[in-house]
Amino acid sequence: MTLLLALSVVGLSGVVLLLALRLNGTRAQLDRSSDLANAMRSSVLQLDARGGVINANSQAAALFGLSKRELTERNITDLIPALTPPFEQSKEMESTTGMKGEKPFLANVRLRRGLRSKERIFAIVRDITREEEMIATIAASQKLHTIGEISGGIAHDYNNHLTVILGYADEILEETPPEPIRSHVGRIREAAERSAKLTRQLLTLGRRDVTHPRVIDLNVLISQLDGLLRSSIGEAVVLDCVQAGGLGRIRADATQIEQVLTNLVSNARDAVGGRGKVTIETANVYLDQAYAQRHPSASPGRYVMLAVSDNGPGIAAELHGHIFEPFFTTKPHGTGLGLATVRSIVERAGGVIHLYSEPGDGTTFKIYLPRVEAAPDEPRRPPAGRRRVRREGPARRGPAGARTPTSEGTRSGSGNRSAGCAPRGRRRAGPRGIGCTRPSRDPCSP
Structure with missing residues (x-):
C-alpha cells in the first residue's frame, strides 16, 4: 500500500512536472510571439471569434492611445466601427477610425486567420493618413503644374495681343479725341487692363513670370x-x-x-x-x-x-x-x-x-x-527728383515702337x-x- 501510494505520488509529480514544462514552453512561445509582434512596424491585435481583443502589440497601444490592458477590454468594432462580423473571414479594408475625442485617422485593416488555430484571428492595422495626404499633395502639385504650363503658354500669347490693344488705346487717348469716342476708348483700355491682370496671374501660376x-x-x-x-x-x-x-x-x-x-x-x-x-x-x-x-x-x-x-x-x-x-x-x-x-x-x-x-x-x-x-537687401532707388514706375500690366508698344509704362507709378524717396x-x-x-x-x-x- 505504501509502495503504491509512493508510485502514485511519483506519477502525479511527473504529470505536474510535464504540465509545468509545457506551460513554460507555451509562455516562452508567447514571449517570442509577443517580441515578434512588437518588432513589427504595423499594429497587431489578436482577436477571438466575436472580435474581442485578446492581445495586442505596443504599436497598437500607441496607435489607439490605450494601454494593452485597456485594449483587451475592447472589441475590434469599438476601435474600428466600420469593421463588421464575420471576423473569421480574411478581408482587407480602409476606414477612417480613431478613439472618441481624438482626431480620426485613415487606417488600412487586414484580417487574417491563424495558421495553427483557426480560432485565432489577427487584425493588422496601419495608419496611412500621412501616405494618403502625401499622395493627394503630389497629385495636386502635378495638377497645378499641368494647368500652369497650359495656362501660362496661353497667357504669354494673350499678353502679346493685349500689348497691341493697350498701345493703340493710349495713342488714341493722347490725341484727346472728343466724346463719346474718348469714353469708349477708355472702357476698352480698362477692359484690357483687367485682362492684363488675369494674364499676370496665369503667368505666375505657370511660373513663366520673371522674379x-x-x-x-x-x-x-x-x-x-x-x-x-x-x-x-x-x-x-x-x-x-x-x-x-x-x-x-x-x-x-x-x-x-x-x-x-x-x-x-x-x-x-x-x-x-x-x-x-x-x-x-x-x-x-x-x-x-x-x-x-x-x-x-x-x-x-x-x-x-x-x-x-x-x-x-x-x-x-x-x-x-x-x-x-x-x-x-x-x-x-x-x-x-x-x-x-x-x-x-x-x-x-x-x-x-x-x-x-x-x-x-x-x-x-x-x-x-x-x-x-x-x-534686408536695399531696393534700388531712382535718382533724386525722379519717379520710380512699377509695372502693373504688360509693357505696351505704340505704333511708333516706343514702349509705354502701364501705370502712374509711386513716388519714391524719404517719405x-x-x-x-x-x-x-x-x-x-x-x-x-x-x-x-x-x-x-x-x-x-x-
Missing part, C-alpha cells in the same frame, strides 16, 4: 502697403495688424509677396461682407516634426509666419481640399485664380500655406516662409508711409479703423 528674390522684412513690407490696404478694405472693415518684434527675414520676390498679401486681404474683406474685422499677423515660429507629420508639405525648421484672418462665416470643411485649385471659386463672379496664384508664389519661395476655417468661426490663412539670417504700426507695446488707431500692434515678445505658436 527678383531678395532678403526682405515682412513688417516693413506691410507698412509700405498702407495705402493699398486702406483702399481695398472699405470704410466698415477694421484692419488689425499684429507685428512681432525682432521678426526674422525671408528671401522672396517683394512684389509677389505684396500680391499674396493684397489677395488674402481682399478675400477676407469679401468674406466679412464689407463689414467686420480683418487681422494681419507676423511671427517667428518653429515647425517641429509633429507639425510636419500632420502637414506633409511642411518640413521642420525656423520660419516667418504671415497670417491673414477674418471673422466671417468660415469655409465648409468639404471645400478645404479644393480651395487652392486653379479655377475653383466660391464667388459668383470669381476667376478661381487668386488663391491658386497665392499658393504658387508661396511654394516658389520655399514656403507652405495652410487653411484653418470652420463654419461660424471665420477663416485664417497661415503662410510659413523659411527664415534667413541676413540683413516712407506707415500702415499705422505703433512702437512696441503701444497701440493707436489710424484712419478708417486701421490699428497695428507690435508686441515685445515673439509669438511662437504655429
Whole structure:
C-alpha cells in the first residue's frame, strides 16, 4: 500500500512536472510571439471569434492611445466601427477610425486567420493618413503644374495681343479725341487692363513670370502697403495688424509677396461682407516634426509666419481640399485664380500655406516662409527728383515702337508711409479703423 501510494505520488509529480514544462514552453512561445509582434512596424491585435481583443502589440497601444490592458477590454468594432462580423473571414479594408475625442485617422485593416488555430484571428492595422495626404499633395502639385504650363503658354500669347490693344488705346487717348469716342476708348483700355491682370496671374501660376528674390522684412513690407490696404478694405472693415518684434527675414520676390498679401486681404474683406474685422499677423515660429507629420508639405525648421484672418462665416470643411485649385471659386463672379496664384508664389519661395476655417468661426490663412539670417537687401532707388514706375500690366508698344509704362507709378524717396504700426507695446488707431500692434515678445505658436 505504501509502495503504491509512493508510485502514485511519483506519477502525479511527473504529470505536474510535464504540465509545468509545457506551460513554460507555451509562455516562452508567447514571449517570442509577443517580441515578434512588437518588432513589427504595423499594429497587431489578436482577436477571438466575436472580435474581442485578446492581445495586442505596443504599436497598437500607441496607435489607439490605450494601454494593452485597456485594449483587451475592447472589441475590434469599438476601435474600428466600420469593421463588421464575420471576423473569421480574411478581408482587407480602409476606414477612417480613431478613439472618441481624438482626431480620426485613415487606417488600412487586414484580417487574417491563424495558421495553427483557426480560432485565432489577427487584425493588422496601419495608419496611412500621412501616405494618403502625401499622395493627394503630389497629385495636386502635378495638377497645378499641368494647368500652369497650359495656362501660362496661353497667357504669354494673350499678353502679346493685349500689348497691341493697350498701345493703340493710349495713342488714341493722347490725341484727346472728343466724346463719346474718348469714353469708349477708355472702357476698352480698362477692359484690357483687367485682362492684363488675369494674364499676370496665369503667368505666375505657370511660373513663366520673371522674379527678383531678395532678403526682405515682412513688417516693413506691410507698412509700405498702407495705402493699398486702406483702399481695398472699405470704410466698415477694421484692419488689425499684429507685428512681432525682432521678426526674422525671408528671401522672396517683394512684389509677389505684396500680391499674396493684397489677395488674402481682399478675400477676407469679401468674406466679412464689407463689414467686420480683418487681422494681419507676423511671427517667428518653429515647425517641429509633429507639425510636419500632420502637414506633409511642411518640413521642420525656423520660419516667418504671415497670417491673414477674418471673422466671417468660415469655409465648409468639404471645400478645404479644393480651395487652392486653379479655377475653383466660391464667388459668383470669381476667376478661381487668386488663391491658386497665392499658393504658387508661396511654394516658389520655399514656403507652405495652410487653411484653418470652420463654419461660424471665420477663416485664417497661415503662410510659413523659411527664415534667413541676413540683413534686408536695399531696393534700388531712382535718382533724386525722379519717379520710380512699377509695372502693373504688360509693357505696351505704340505704333511708333516706343514702349509705354502701364501705370502712374509711386513716388519714391524719404517719405516712407506707415500702415499705422505703433512702437512696441503701444497701440493707436489710424484712419478708417486701421490699428497695428507690435508686441515685445515673439509669438511662437504655429
